[in-house]
Amino acid sequence: MDRFDVCIAGAGVVGLALAYQLLRTFPKASVLLVEQEPSFGQHTSSRLSEVIHAGIYYPPGSLKAKLCIEGKAALYEFCDRFQVPYRKVGKLIISQSDSDQALVSLGRNARLNGINDLEYWPEDLIKSAEPAVRAKHALFSPSTGIVDSHQYMTALLHLSEQRGLVYAPRTKVTSVHPLEQGFILDMIINNGRNTELYAPKAKWFINCAGLWSHQLAKTIENLPASCIPRRFLCKGDYFDYRGENPFRRLIYPLPDPEMAGLGIHSTQDLAGRLKFGPDAEYVDEIDYRVASNKRDMFAKAIRSYFPALKADKLSPAYSGVRPKISGPSEKPGDFLITGPEESGISGLIQLFGIESPGLTASLSIGVHIAHLINQRSI
Ligand SMILES: Cc1cc2nc3c(=O)[nH]c(=O)nc-3n(C[C@H](O)[C@H](O)[C@H](O)COP(=O)(O)OP(=O)(O)OC[C@H]3O[C@@H](n4cnc5c(N)ncnc54)[C@H](O)[C@@H]3O)c2cc1C
Structure with missing residues (x-):
């Protein structure tokens, strides 16, 4: 044996x-x-989204916060050492609200996690850096990246x-x-x-x-x-966007406290191809098919920050399932x-x-x- x-x-x-x-x-x-x-x-x-996360959202002292921040540094170092393709594209978390309060409290959380490189961007800076994005305030994370997983x-x-x-x-x-x-x-x-x-x-x-x-x-x-x-399955669907990618950075809405994910964001692969997702839906079975009738819901969410979106350029791409240990509406x-x-x-x-x-x-x-x-x- x-x-x-x-x-x-x-x-x-x-x-x-x-x-x-x-x-x-x-x-x-x-x-x-x-x-x-x-x-x-x-x-x-x-x-998945292939994003190297900065560690902004997770509660201070949690394993997610600690292991994300240590893991981010280790992953960039690994990629440099072994020629794994990645790009530190940076990420904007945007708010449509007149008040930047929600972003300020996210920024405070990030600082407690030891992240000190975030910048608050006003509307005019967002417009000049990302002309396709509509937002009143943004938090810019320069250490967020994408990797060829x-x-x-x-x-x-x-x-x-x-x-x-x-x-x-x-x-x-x-x-x-x-x-x-x-x-x-x-x-x-x-x-x-x-x-x-x-x-x-x-x-x-x-x-x-x-x-x-x-x-x-x-x-x-x-x-x-x-x-x-307990185990909960929470599915996230992605849609490809066949139009030109107008974004230089990753664009994330503010996380919805009701949602089990980070919100339907724009992400891109290393070739610059644009996709949107994932949404968050609790399911009973693992089934990776993406329902094309979600297109309107995706279009509505994306238009809140990308008004020029053409819905007919969205097509169902792929999905992943999150293995969660907390259920809907739980912490x-x-x-x-x-x-x-x-x-x-x-x-x-x-x-x-x-x-x-x-x-x-x-x-x-x-x-x-x-x-x-x-x-x-x-
Ligand atoms: C929609 C979505 C988007 C995400 N985006 C990101 C992101 O951008 N950045 C980020 O950092 N994280 C992201 N994640 C999280 C990340 O994808 C996961 O945390 C990670 O892939 C988990 O890896 P794993 O090895 O634990 O699980 P898995 O990749 O599921 O691997 C488990 C493996 O175990 C095998 N297995 C199961 N049972 C057995 C058995 N009895 N015997 C032998 N083999 C078995 C399975 O076949 C499987 O290959 C995302 C997750 C989802 C769902």
């Missing part, structure tokens, strides 16, 4: 960044990364494989059996034609299964039900990363609610987990 020091279930951006950080911290460790799909990053990690994940995988990572796509963890020391992990390997059972042992098991973390947690023998938080949940203390199971680490800014925070989530392991021995 194969034995590993660590087994990570889930090769999204977080599982990949975690494998990379573990192998940097523990160069002699044997690490197995399993992914149920034929390739890495097929779910939330490729259905696929190339980032590819780099993480290649660097980790060079350091000895065993990567197993088409391999699903079906149940987890804690032993006195470590785990037996039941897996199914599906090569597309037939299936095979596999049951390696690992000292540490890290549940990094994104939208399926809760489901996987339920298969862990003797795990108290109180260690599995947004933080990232939930639990270790052996919480579960009473030695060697077990679980991640729940890794929604935005999970891409930005991925490298610092890896460091955070390496510390959890570091306090014990691998």
